[in-house]
Amino acid sequence: MDKKLENRCSWQEYFMRLCETVAERGTCDRAYVGAIIVNSENRIVSTGYNGSISGDKHCSEVGHEMRDGHCIRTIHAEQNALYYCAKEGISVKDCSIYVTHFPCLNCTKAIIQSGIKHIYYRTGYRIDEYAIKLLQSSNVLYTKL
Template sequence: MPRPHFDDIFMELAVNLAKRSHCIKAQVGAVLTKETRIISIGYNGPPAGTHNCDDEFPDLGCPRDSKGSCSLALHAEQNAILYAAKNGSDIAGSTLYVTLSPCIACARIIYSMKIERVIFLHSYAQYKGIGTDEGVDFLRRFGVQVDEYAPGDGFSLVSDPPLARRV
């Protein structure tokens, strides 16, 4: 049996982290690594100390902002990056594994934090039904390596994260 590549290990962890999300609309996980070591993890949801969307709004999910996004939640990438920064981790030069490609707002944060590489499982543009992956385009334009995840030889993810919670 071949040994799994670190990309496979970290994406599998991101998939499992997505399952911790309380979001009714989408469940997204993220793993921030540097030199094959985990710096931080995150999944989408409201800030700590507030309420979970599936508890407070079990039928429709949390209120939407003017662009149709959750008005309460932090994205998985934001949670992972904020936790790492809060704990003084050196993020520059790191790699971010995420189950949904970054939106434009997260892409700006990723670039600003000098994250070197992003590996994503699913396309944000396809999920949202929009023409282009603005976050991916932004990152590539400014020199961040962005790759769609491709499993290594003989490896497949144990499970794929649900983008919509089955209620």
């Protein structure tokens, strides 16, 4: 076997490394999270990171807008990636999503509802038991890398 191919990283590791780079674009320092949506042909269809809505001030510029212990100025990385697809008319049915952190409950619901079939994540941050239950009942796979 070709030595170069032996050292080649897997698709999962490749996308997770890219996801970590996407997270570096984040503008809310409470959590740098990146998300990448990938289709069945291993093509990236969307990326997202934690940040404000388009045209609004960023946490990095004006600080956090806190409510109930959460920064409400920020859109989560998964939401940003999904909203871009919705805006552009890109189907995510049967896609996979790579996320640096396990999705929150609301992002989990959005992922399930959008038709994504597999979540890959690096960090198990605040994993919600109900999110796990929803994923299992919806037959959405989740894998820690």
